[in-house]
Amino acid sequence: MQSNRAKIDTLCAEYDAGGMDRRSFLKKMGFLGVAAVVANAVSLSSLGATLAFAQISGAEERAWELAKVAAAKATKKTLTLLIPTGSIGNMTPYVDKWKNELGITLEFIEEPDEVVHTKGMQEAVAKTGRYDVMMPTAMSYPDWIDSGVIYDLTEWTEKYQPDLFHKEWGVVFPASHHAQLYNGRVAGLLNDGDQITLLCRDDYLKNPEKQKAFADKYGYPLAVPSTWAEYYNLAEFMHDPANKFYGSLEYRSPYYVKWMFMQRLVSKGRLYFDGDMNPTFNSEEGVAALEDMLKMNQYLHPDAFSFTWSSNYNAFGRGEGFMNIVWPSGFKYSKAPSTGPATTGKIAATVMPADTLKDGTKLYAGLFCWGYGYAVSRYSANPELAYAYAQWMTSPTIGADAIPYLGGYSDPYRINHMLKPTQRLIDTYSPEYLQTLYDNMVNTVPDFCIPGGFEYQDALDKQVHACMTGDKKPKEALDDAAKAFERITRRIGKDKVKKSWLALAKNLAEPIRKASGADKWS
């Protein structure tokens, strides 16, 4: 009985912490011999998180009810998901539940992440109906909606209430808008809070000798950087190539380098376009951002020009650098002893550094880059079931449960994931980092989530990389990118892109709207 009591207490604590849904809680209590009525009373009591969790599970339960009805009606008992390779770990834990309770087999088609967008566009013309749920990044939605390959989910979301914008457990604003909506309509449900934050080696920050030496040299205390100028000073101070320890890691490699530029650009209060779709990155601020990057090159890890996300994470985890700019998965890597042997327990994280604007104010701006979500194929045989899956998987409760599983890309994206985390989320990330993610996310600027988004990004990436390798001067590179942008805009249609861009800009954090002038765009 004593051990049963301990199990009951553990279950209650786990339930209170949001570690399981109400259904599982009741089932497990049942197994322990606690009468259903008692178990129900506990789960519905007004004790702290228990009540909150009961309320929070609404989106999950509504989705499950819809799934039951849709599954019963479905003639095809398989739900096929197009997913990027490497993301399956967040989905496999639920395969048995869907099979056993709904009779639905979840079939995963894994494709390399850079191919998912193309596969979706291919489906727009082939109309095979092979996919039910597709998992693109937010940048795919405009092209996919316009080509008719995915459903506009707005009506379903109005009917089944996935709580996307709930003030306590909705998706964090502004990602809630720019990573899920296209022209104000819901195109997909976010399942991955991709944003970049800054990691530092905490053990170096706490080293008394270094603290003294740093304060003597720079005149302020050694700490995580709050501005890009401090970031540069830290990189310079910590850079120790003789001992294979570098100031920072970052990325200078093709495909990744654009994000390093975009992040610095938005920190300077500049966006990619003005309100009339004229490129604005080839401005004074854009050139300064590239010059900052060139200046930083001397303190970067020597592999920065060839880093992929995994080789970057591995190098940081091996203890080869003081700072790193990474996605939340990079923090997970560095925290886990298996993948971050040199950094586990030694990481301090912070929001992306601010830049000082011309009027002397500091602007904190983050970058929401990549970010997967679920979309429903228009050619699916069971679109309602596909939608139910998307809502269920991204609900505040199941989302919180799915994220900590290793073997998937998914990172926190809802308010409750960061501010009311479950114990598993805390164990995976740490309370401090979850708070950092929230603080950073509220200031994020989106990727090119507009029609032709991938083309714009590629054009920018090529030119920024050419500048980093010395092939082009900063201004020349940015002017060339601007010309490419103008061509893309002309081809797609200025009015169409502008409408989408203005919709994105409308939902930026207020300081960024003000600094960029977007608050005056009509």
Place this chain on the structure above:
Amino acid sequence: MHAKKLSPLLAVVMGLALAVTLFPVFWIVMTAVKPPIDWNASPAIWIPSDPTHINFMTLFDPDAIRAYGVGGVSQSATKAVWGSVRASIIATALSVGIGLFSAIGITRYGNGSKLAPLIILSGRMFPPAAIAVPFVIIFSNVGLIDSYAGLIAIYTAATLPFSTWMLKSFVEDLPREVEEAAMIDGRSRLMAHLTVTIPLIRGGIFATTLFIFILNWSEFMFSLVLSYTNISTIPVQLARYVTATAGTLYGVQAALAVLAMVPLMLMGYLIQSHLARGMTFGAIKQ
């Protein structure tokens, strides 16, 4: 004839060429036996101190790599290996078979259709990426999408221009008179080609077969675009070895690459005598 002695300079250049040529093979083989911690080590580890066969095992048992604390591999490579074997062998046989008779037709009976070889070659003038999506639409409508029949059809179509042109040059180099002599001896045109032309250019046929097989074996784009779940090939499987916990599984990729080399090396070894003859066939014009 006495063999000339290799000069020291030539020996050095040859050695250098050999080293450069073999370096990727060396690196792939070494990576295939490295444990995960050595895959991406800095400085690079040339020869692993603790070689492992786990990468090879992971190809067929995705959980094997967990022995090193790495998870997230969800697919076995078995299907991809057999898919490559099946699609490449059948498509190569079709391509070389059709190409051979096409080459004989063009060379021996091509009067008035000098443009035919060029038109056949024009099939190769479009990049695969440009024609892949239209094929998706066509194949979807005729039920060939995500099927080996469809993949074999497209592989054959894509390599037929090469096989036709390669074999055409071998047939052209064979004196027409030997076939005519066979016909004087009472053989039909067809039998003359089957019993005289083909045996005499077999070196060229072997060389073409190897070349076409390599093209099919390493093809990526069509296989990627035309596949969902029913078909898989090695090049597409290679791109799937990415996990969220360990990033790109370089060791497992290398193991599959090593495995993919084996049929080519074996084939090259078995037909090497014909290959030398095929490659030099017609080097001295009549």
